[in-house]
Amino acid sequence: MNDDRGLNRDGTIAREGSLSRVQERFAPVVAAARSRIAEVFGPARLDSAYVYGSIPRGTAVPGVSDLDLRLALHDEPTDADRADANTIETAPDRAFPQINGAGILPASRRTLLSDLERHDAGFFVACLCTPLLGNDLAGQLPRYRPTSLLARETNGDLALVLPRRRARASEATTDEGRRTLSRVVSRRIVRTGFTLITPLWGGWTSDLGECAALFGRYCPERAGQMRGAGALGRTPTADPAVLTPLVDDLAPWPAAEHIAVHGEKAPRP
Template sequence: MAAQGHHKGLDAHGYIEREGSPARVPYAFGPVVAAARDRVLDVFGTRLDSAYLYGSIPRGTARVGRSDLDLLLSLRDEPTDADRTDARAFGAALDKEFAEIDGVGTLLFSRERLLSDLETHDLGWFVACLCTPLLGEDLAGHLPRYRPDTLLARETNGDLALLLPRWRERIAAAADTDEARRPLVRSMSRHLVRTGFTLVMPRWNGWTSDLGEMAEAFGAYYPERAADMRNAAARGYGPTGEQAVLRAYTDDLGPWLAAEYARVHGIKAPRP
C-alpha cells in the first residue's frame, strides 16, 4: 500500500497524516473491533481513559486469518501487573472467538506518560499519527503536529543498541524449533525494517507503515544493505524460523544499523 496523503504520507503543510481511520477497517474485521470496544470497557471500566486501534486493521490492509488485532489503551493511572494479566486474558479470549484474527496485542500506558514531555516524540507521536481512536478522548488534541525529522527519528528508534542484548536473551531462551523462532523472526524483522526506514526518513521526507516501501526507501540510501532490508521486510510478513536469520540480525545487520543510527541521529533519550 503506497503512502497516503499529498506526498508520502504528509499533508499539504509537510506534517505526518494520521494513517488509520474507522472507515478503513475492512468489513470482515468489523465484528471483532466491535467486540474489542465493548470488552475493553467491561474489563477496565472507569479506569480507562481512551482506547485506540493501530496496525493493519485500521489501515485497511489486514488479511483475514493472518493479521492480528493491535490495541493501545490509555489508563487514568499507571498500569499494574493485574491490568496486564487482564489484558492478556481479554486478548486470548478474542483471539479464540474470532477466526478472522491471528492474535491480539494490547499496549497499556497511563495518560500521564503518553502526554509527558519525554514521550512527545515517541509514544505521543505514535498515538497522534499511528493510532485510530476507538473509545474516549483522543489524546492527539493535546499533542503537536509531527514532521519526519531527525528528532522524531532519534526518539522513535534510537535505542536499537539497547535492544540487541535483550533480543539475544530471548533467542537463547526460545525452544530450538522453527515454530518457537518464527514469532521472533517476525517481530525482529519488522523492528529492523522500521528502524532502517526511520534512519532515512528525514531524507526521504515522508512516512509509510508498509514494510516493503520502508525497505525500498532505505535501500535507495544504503544500496549495500538493500537486499538485507528487503529480505527482512519479506520475513516481517511471512516469517521463517531459521536460527541463521536471527543470528544475522543480532550479529550483523542489527549492530551495523545501531551504529549507523547513532552516527546519523544520535541516541534516544534514556527512559526511567
C-alpha cells in the same frame, strides 16, 4: 493530504488509520475488542483506547494480520490492569480466525502526554493510532514532522535492545518462540532502517515493504537484506539459520548508523 508521503498539506505527518478503512471481514473483530475493553476497564480506569496497525490502515490479510490495541489509563498500569489486558488479548484470537494473535499496550495518560514520550509514545498515539473509545489524546499533542528528532526518539535504541534479542534468540527452543522473535526483530530492524532515512525522504509510512524499499534507495548496499527483513516481518520463520544472521549481522549496522546520524534515544527510567 499528500498520499505519496503520508503527509498533510502543511507538511505534518497525517494520521494513517481510520475506522472507515477497516475491511468488512475485520469489522466484527474491532467491534468485539471495543465492547470487551469498555466492559473490563470501564470509565473508572480507561481514559481512551485505540487500534493501530494493518487493520485500521485497511491492509490487513486474513489469517496473517494481528489485532493491535493501545490503552490510555487514568493511572499507571498495575499488575491487575496488565492481567486484564492479557485476558482481553486471548479472546479475539480464539473467536476470530481472520486474525493471527492480538496485543494490547497499556500506559497511563500522563505517560503518553509527557515530555519524555512526546516524540515516541505520544507520536504513536497521535499519528499511528485510530481512536476506538474515550477522548482522543491527539488533540493535546503536537503536529509532527519527519525530523531527525522524531527518528531518534522512535527508533534510536535498537543498539540497547540487541543484547536482549541475542539472548532470546539463543534461548528460544520452540518453533513458535523463534517465529515470534523473528517477527519482532525483523520489524524493528526495518523500522530502524526506515527512520534512519526518514528526514531525507521527508515522509512517513508504516508499511514494512515500503519502508524497506525506501531504505534501499539511500542505502543500496543493504537493500537486499532489508527487503528480506521486511518479508520476515510479514511471514516470520522458525529457522535459526535465518534468525541468527538477522540478529548478528544485519541488526548491528542500522543500530550503529542510526546513532551516528540521529543520536541516542533519550534514556527511560
